[in-house]
Amino acid sequence: MSLPDHLAIVASTDQASATCPGCAASSTQVHSRYQRSLGDLPSQGQAVKLHVTLRRFRCPTPACPRRTFAEPLTGIAQRMARRTC
Secondary structure, three states: OOOOOEEEEEEEOOOOOEEOOOOOOEEOOEEEEEEEEEEEEEEOOEEEEEEEEEEEEEOOOOOOOOOEEEOOEOOOEOOOOOEOO
């Protein structure tokens, strides 16, 4: 029996709202969801991949140039990062 080449961790967020990075308005209106994959430090010699389902929110401010924005993974990864902090 062969071992998998990496350890996969599947998670999702549970924040009720997120703050728009463009205008700082809080939003609870979910636009869509997407999955983000992040690498982490190895565990027991195996690579670790974190698969997180995130939500995109609609910005409630009509004048804001950002129509939608993704919720942040504060303390886990920076925006656009491919690895965890």
